[in-house]
Amino acid sequence: GGAGNDTIAGGLGADSLDGGPGADLYMILLATEHPQAEIHDSGTGIDELRYADTQAGTLTLFAGDSGIERVVVGTGTAASANSTATTALNVNAAAVGNALWIVGNAGANTLTGTAFADTLQGGDGVDRLVGGAGNDVYWVDLDASGAMRDTVLESLNGGFDTLELQGDLVNTSVATLTLGANLEALDGSYTTINANNLPSLLVLNTAFPYLPVSPSTTLPGVGLLNLTGNALDNRLTGNAANNRLNGAAGNDTLAGSAGIDTLVGGAGNDVLVGGTGADCFVFDTAPNAQNNLDTVSDFTMNLDRLQFSRAAFTSLGSVNGLLSRSLFYAANDASRGHDADDRIIYNTSTGALY
Template identity: 35%
Template sequence: LGGADTLIGGLGSDTADYTASTAGIIINLEAGTAAGGHAEGDTLTGIENLTGSAFDDTLTGTDAGANTLNGGVGNDLLDGLGGNDTLIGGLGDDIFFVDAAGDQAIELVGEGTDTVRSSVSWTLSDNIERLELQGVGNINAVGNILDNTIVGNAGNNTIDGGLGNDTLIGGTGDDIYVVSSSGDRIIEVAGEGRDTIRSSVDWTIGANIERLELQGTGNLTGNGNTLANTVGGNSGNNILRGGAGNDTLAGYLGNDRLVGGEGKDTFVFNTVLGSNNVDTITDYNVADDMIQLDKGIFFGLAAGWLSAAAFHIGTAAHDASDRIIFNSTTGGLFFDKDGIGGAAATQFATLLTPGLAMNAGEFFVA
């Protein structure tokens, strides 16, 4: 109990138990030092495990070996240092420091609001609410079923809130956010990299985020912000809106509705053509916008701006060179892989803007 004690562990796994301490304790097993409460003045050698008091404790393990640190009651700080450590918070708002994938942070239901600070990629275990990535490494974070707050570090992080209505804060670096709930919230500050949202629900990009990629097969809606956004669809029938800014919209698979909005927008076609993959562009503007064609899909087209000989306005190709056909009556855009040869043209888009003066200069092959 009280007094400046010397604790020396023997063979096996030894535990120093300070449950009876009448005040919080600070113990560092690596340094062998102790302070506070019944630990005041103690020295510890060869001790692997610690049990804290009913107060606010700071428990630190060793650089080598696997420690078990049990904070008990109180708002505790637990840091296992090296090795695959087991950190048990107990009742109170605890902070766990982890630096190995084999570490364990353990909390039970109703034991407070707890935080993991990790210098390695980490998935929150049950009953822990907050995760903060440390350092500058490109590491990743995954939440649990609670309403988590997850904070990135200075690296390029992938942050997945998991279930629940999560708050995701990337920090500096080019971060990727994975969201699955409309109640999720993403926070980015200006100048903190080029960031991407991967969403399996309808999503509108918030401030200071550049890219949105819809996931899954659902018929989702994706909206940009005032920046130059890239907005990509999934395999469903999506509605994609660029908003203000010079945006790039790619519907991918499905019959998608693309709304460029203000700015000089690019509409990308880079998936297999077919009747179930015809996009509608609602507001194409010849003066500002362009259409980008994937040369791996639009076979035979040379990279760069489409040649005048490969473009034709009409209902069908009129010579062997015609590849992109624009029906000015219906707004239909077609690809004909052999001009007036035997293969039928395939529609890939419909332009709703009336009276468009389309020409080869509207198309870029990449």
């Protein structure tokens, strides 16, 4: 090809294809048209390989295929291939020597990435996504009930891997996501939760340490959004509604965003960020010299609240409600009480709470 954005179709046989500079499009209409490494793009543009078969099959890419950044599954011919069709087309790029963004169609695709930092996007079908090594990103679909339609397979110690959730949760009071192992991140920022005034619940209950959820669209009727972490180091991020974020074990970061949020760090040394709104920071695990030492990064006087669990802080008394002023002592450089009644000590110069 030349210096422009070229469209190249090799056809049958072992061809050598090079689009040169520009964002080039390489067309493969049948898996059998790619019997060996054929694409050697020497340009610097974002080049795309379009696999647009009308029959189910698997396109295998080889180590010698180079210079491609994106692989798109379609059905039809030329650059207008239809990615909404349901033909089950698969891509195996395990041997390719650079990261790829691989996009499926509306069929049941199996997309296998490289050993690098790939992005695998299954499309609308019930897909199987295999990332391999590298810090991979998986775009997966949720159905209306909140269940994940796609299957993600990730290897042990295969990098820091992220799930990006897509889809609308409609009339769902509880959406429980049970996800596979060896994945580190879960991002729900592309999901929309419309629960018709019912609370929506996303529970992180397997080996996932990162769960940000901030729906890009807040529809009328979105209620309380509850996020629960696990024993790993989680990051939980709420949306503009009134959230309840519970980090459970691990050294977590909880960010409430807008709304009247409740943040529960749980065990571990957590960072709690309430965001705007009158937030409540809950301490339900007794601290010691090294563990369960939480940090509240944005406490606003006369707006936010601190809540202490009587089960963990037994010396605060046996009655629920506001603490007596006599239990609280605040002073510059304070690190201990000044009389026998003091239970909560606030250092006004450092912000430390004892």
